[in-house]
Amino acid sequence: MKYNIKLINQVIRDFQQHSYRPQEITIYFDMDNTLCLFSPYGDPDSLRKMWHKGFYRNLPCFREVPYVLKELKNQGFNIKILSSCINSPYCVTEKIEWVLNHLPFIPPEDIVLVPEGEDKIAYIPTPKRSILVDDFYKNITGIYRVGGVGIKKTFSNKERPIPQVSNLMGIFSILQQLNIKK
Ligand SMILES: [Mg+2]
Secondary structure, three states, rough: OOOOHHHHHHHHOOOOOOHHOOOHHHEEEOOEEOOOOOOOOHHHHHHHHOOOOOOOOOOEEOOOHOOOOOOOOOOOOOOEEEEEEOOOHHHHHHHHHHHHHHOOOOOOHHHEEEEOOHHHHHOOOOHHHHHEEEEOOHHHHHHOOOOOOEEEEOOOOOOOOOEEEEOOOHHHHHHHOOOOOO
């Protein structure tokens, strides 16, 4: 996996120069392995169980997640959920239920669910004023390609030439580095 470091640095510099206010920025959060623990390494057991009723509804929420999203909303950021759904009879309804249950301050219209196989990035209408928090390499490189900032959610502390967090609390300092006005 290779990141286009030149492009990434350029996007970050452009973002910093604008000195945006939180109200001008939308932060999109992936769900599986970003807000909730799906399976860190895509183990076969989870890949089988994800088709079963109750799987998505019961995924454990990372402990810091409600606080971080609420706080970002209080700071004025637009917060949206952006998650891909497998083509099962349960995935869409259970993902919506999960958000309403764990993050009741997110209205249903701010939950964007993408059909399996479609490009998530196409669902971000204003990429240059958007930040995507996601664990998936393809989505992170995708958002930079259209001029938005990607923050990689990771389970390892492996060094990468991009903004990354292993705990979402790390987002606050990344937003400061992006020169967003309070
Ligand atoms: Mg994910």
